[in-house]
Amino acid sequence: MTDLFVTESKTQAKQAAYDAVAQLKPESTSLVEYQSRGHVVAIGDSETLSLIGDLPEPLTLETVEFKGSTPTDISIEGALGQFLINVSKQQIKADLILDLSSKPLLTMALKPPGYVTSKHDKSDLEEAKQALHDLVGTFDKPKYFDYNESLCAHGVSGQKGCTRCIDACPAEAITSLVNKIAVDPFRCHGGGICTTVCPSGAITYAYPKPRDLLTHVRTLILTYLKEINEIDGKATAPDLVFATEEEHDRVVQIMPAALVIKVEEVASVGPEIWLSALAWGARSIFMFNLDGIPETAEKALALHLETTQKTLAGMGYPENCIAVIADQNELISTTGLTQKKTAAHAPLGEKRQAFYMALDHLSKQADEAVIEANQEISLPQGAIFGEAIIDQTKCTLCMSCVSACPGNALQDGRELPQVSLVEDKCLQCGVCVSTCPEDAMSIKPRLLLNIRARKDPRILHKDEPFCCIKCGKPFATSSGIATVMTKLVGHSMFADERSRSRLKMCDDCRVVDMMEDPNTDL
Numbered sequence: 001m002t003d004l005f006v007t008e009s010k011t012q013a014k015q016a017a018y019d020a021v022a023q024l025k026p027e028s029t030s031l032v033e034y035q036s037r038g039h040v041v042a043i044g045d046s047e048t049l050s051l052i053g054d055l056p057e058p059l060t061l062e063t064v065e066f067k068g069s070t071p072t073d074i075s076i077e078g079a080l081g082q083f084l085i086n087v088s089k090q091q092i093k094a095d096l097i098l099d100l101s102s103k104p105l106l107t108m109a110l111k112p113p114g115y116v117t118s119k120h121d122k123s124d125l126e127e128a129k130q131a132l133h134d135l136v137g138t139f140d141k142p143k144y145f146d147y148n149e150s151l152c153a154h155g156v157s158g159q160k161g162c163t164r165c166i167d168a169c170p171a172e173a174i175t176s177l178v179n180k181i182a183v184d185p186f187r188c189h190g191g192g193i194c195t196t197v198c199p200s201g202a203i204t205y206a207y208p209k210p211r212d213l214l215t216h217v218r219t220l221i222l223t224y225l226k227e228i229n230e231i232d233g234k235a236t237a238p239d240l241v242f243a244t245e246e247e248h249d250r251v252v253q254i255m256p257a258a259l260v261i262k263v264e265e266v267a268s269v270g271p272e273i274w275l276s277a278l279a280w281g282a283r284s285i286f287m288f289n290l291d292g293i294p295e296t297a298e299k300a301l302a303l304h305l306e307t308t309q310k311t312l313a314g315m316g317y318p319e320n321c322i323a324v325i326a327d328q329n330e331l332i333s334t335t336g337l338t339q340k341k342t343a344a345h346a347p348l349g350e351k352r353q354a355f356y357m358a359l360d361h362l363s364k365q366a367d368e369a370v371i372e373a374n375q376e377i378s379l380p381q382g383a384i385f386g387e388a389i390i391d392q393t394k395c396t397l398c399m400s401c402v403s404a405c406p407g408n409a410l411q412d413g414r415e416l417p418q419v420s421l422v423e424d425k426c427l428q429c430g431v432c433v434s435t436c437p438e439d440a441m442s443i444k445p446r447l448l449l450n451i452r453a454r455k456d457p458r459i460l461h462k463d464e465p466f467c468c469i470k471c472g473k474p475f476a477t478s479s480g481i482a483t484v485m486t487k488l489v490g491h492s493m494f495a496d497e498r499s500r501s502r503l504k505m506c507d508d509c510r511v512v513d514m515m516e517d518p519n520t521d522l
Contacts, residue, residue, distance in 0.1 A: 006256045010236075013227035017259060020223040026212035031140040032185045036081040036095040036114065038136040043074065043085070044100030048120050052098070056133050064092065066101075076106055079186035080114030080135060096132050109170035109294035110189045113139075142207045144190035144264070145183055151202035153406040153429035155179045161406065161431035164382075165194035165203055170294030192268020193297040196304060199384035199427035200407060201351040205268055213269075214276055214347035214354060220259050221280045225342070237283035237336065242269045244291075251288050254328045258286070266324070267297040271308045272351045274322050275358035279343035283336035285322045292326075307383045311447055312337075314377035315363055316370035339365040356424060356454070363449050371449055379445040386428045386445035388421050390460040394440035395419075397463055397477050401432040401441055411457060417477040418462030424454040468506040470513070475506040 038059045042052055049063050064087055066074065076097065077084040083094040099105055099117045106115060114135055118128035153162040155178055165181060166174045173187035174194060183194075183203070195205045204210050221238065229235040239258040243251040248262055259282075263269055266287035274285045293301070301324060309319035318335035325331060343361040348354040363371055379385060388401075388410060397417045402410045409425035410432060412418070432441045448454045465474035466481045484503055494500045498517055502510045514520045 009228060009231040010257050012231060013224045014238075014257075014259060016227040017220045017224040021216050021219050024212070024216060024219060026208040026216070029146075029207040030143045032143050032188075034080040034082075034113065034139045034141075034186065036136050036139070038132075039093075039095045040098055040132055041083070041085055041092055041094035041096070042098040042100060043071075043105065048100040051120060051122075051125060052100075052129075053125075055129060058136060059096075059129075059132055062092070062094070071101065071105065074105055076115070079112035079184070080139070082186065083112075083114065096135055098128060098132060108172040109296065110191070112171070112187045142190065143185050144188055144192065144206055145185075145195065145203055146206045146209070147181070147183055147203050149180045149202070151200045151406075152180050153200050153202070153427045153431060154181050156404040156406055156431050156435065159404060159431055159434040161434065162199060162427065162429035164197035164199065164300070164384075168193045168197045168296050168300040170296045190268075191265040191294070191297055192263075193265070193300050195268060196270030197300050197384070198351075199429060204351075209349070210272075210351060210354070211347050211349035213273065214349075216261065217273060217277050218280050218347055220261070221277060221282055224259060225281050235281070237281055237338070239284045239286065239336070240277050240282040241286045241288060242266050243288040247288050247290050250290060254288075255286070255331070265293060265297070267293055267301045270351070271304050271311075272355035272358065274308055275311075275362065276343075276347070276354055278321070278337055278339075279345075279358040279361045281342040283321065283338065284334060286331075286334075287324045289324050289326050303380060303382050306380045307385075310379055311359070311377055312362075314374040314447070315366040315449070316374075317362070317366065341365060352424070359447075359449075360451055375448060375450050375453070377447040377449065379447055381445060382428075383445035383447075384428055385424075385447045386426055386443055387423050388426055388432055388460065389442045389444060390419060391440040391442070392461045394438045395436075395461050396438055396480055396483075397461065398437065400435050400437060404431050404435040406431060410460075413459075413462065415465070415474065416462065417465050417474075419460050420457035421460050422455065422457050423448060466504070468509050469501065469504045470509040471506060473506050 040055060040059050041062045041064060042049055043064045045067065046065055049065060055061050064085060073088060075086045081095050083097055085092040085094060096114045104117045116128050116131050118124050154176065155161045158178055166176060170191060171187050171189050173184045175182050192205050194203050208216065224238050225235040239255060241251055241255055241258045241260045242263050243260055244265060245262055248260060251260055266289055269287065277285050305324055308322055313319040317337050320334050321337040323334055345357050348357060397419065399412050402412045402419060406429060407425045407427040409422050411420045411422065428443050428445055430443060433443060463477040463479050466476045466478045467474045481504060488494050502513055505513060
């Protein structure tokens with residue numbers, strides 16, 4: 001059961017831990033600036049627009065009127081200070097939008113800053129006017145994300161790959177640019193679910209950065225363990241809680257003995273953070289979600305939770321030592337994790353490396369018989385770890401999957417016709433599946449506990465090289481040449497033996513032979 005009891009020694013150790021993290025200096029991020037002069041565009045039918053009345057200075061009003069209850073010819077781009085409203089082939093600029101439609105025109109869970117909706121009663125309209133008035137001036141916020149295009153698995157050469165961040169973003173601030181994504185910093189609310197679902201670490205949280213957050217977690221836990229051990233003579237493992245600023249005080253009341261870390265959104269904390277915290281000595285990890293989070297973020301968080309809980313269960317640990325808490329009564333059924341020895345490794349900035357480092361430590365601390373029996377852990381569909389599979393009856397070893405793989409998980413055999421997989425690099429992005437011209441590729445989510453099985457290349461498909469019958473240079477696969485020879489039986493261009501033999505030559509020798517053949521029509 002969760003530790004809910006506070007003692008003087010725990011209070012002292014907690015304070016020492018908080019004092020230690022207060023000395024940390026996380027790397028700063030740039031700012032996103034909004035400038036709003038107060039030009040409001042109100043959208044509604046004639047009746048609702050007539051209810052607005054006067055706006056407080058310095059707000060100015062422009063109206064867009066539509067007929068019917070659901071306008072279909074109006075679209076809205078941008079955010080506070082830079083809205084563009086497309087209506088009837090016209091484009092209207094606005095600093096602020098007051099949407100009086102019966103159903104908001106923008107349907108995303110987190111609306112852009114500066115977009116205000118209102119019911120049609122007087123009190124609600126007055127609140128909306130005040131909200132608009134408060135959004136006049138110059139404002140700034142942190143740029144919440146960093147994006148490294150070179151790591152992105154969204155697409156390669158026009159072939160579709162990973163769309164996890166686009167699907168999960170509750171602000172719809174992320175869009176596809178075919179081979180990469182674009183994130184609108186003005187629409188981004190900093191929820192961070194995009195960073196946790198990203199399989200490669202292409203998009204990361206900017207403040208705190210991944211290494212800074214892990215440093216915070218490690219410092220907090222290790223300081224607490226050191227202090228409690230010096231006071232009580234034994235290191236009692238703490239519970240670790242992630243909660244938003246708004247929920248912080250309630251969390252402290254519910255779990256006064258826990259170590260609490262404030263985050264913009266609990267969905268911004270993912271499996272590599274959870275497992276690292278357990279490895280460094282936390283007994284339980286909780287994400288408090290008392291006020292609720294957007295549906296897309298909640299769905300992605302649930303997938304992470306299922307993935308991590310299956311991983312813990314596969315190693316013989318209590319899976320509910322990591323939990324999302326929406327009601328404090330759920331704490332009763334949780335179980336803490338115990339291990340023989342806490343990890344000593346430093347925080348790592350690369351998410352997959354951080355995950356595997358913590359995983360391998362916990363695996364070594366687990367029961368050997370359990371680990372031996374569970375070398376492969378099945379993960380839910382959509383997990384970011386797994387393998388690629390080749391149907392050898394279809395594969396021609398054209399290597400299109402190798403050239404397309406954004407994580408370099410699929411590798412060729414250099415001089416040998418073969419495809420190998422380094423499983424710990426597989427992002428489960430699906431680019432290989434969409435790229436393969438023979439429909440021979442598939443992916444399967446899973447996790448291998450054996451380090452060598454994960455890291456060492458494993459041959460998925462190979463063939464004997466076919467060497468040119470003239471110069472002896474390998475240039476194709478034996479099965480490939482056999483297929484070509486079979487398909488071209490009876491073809492008029494390969495009716496004689498010499499022309500058929502050219503199919504078994506490399507490009508250079510084939511050209512020379514054609515030049516020397518008196519029967520070749522050049």
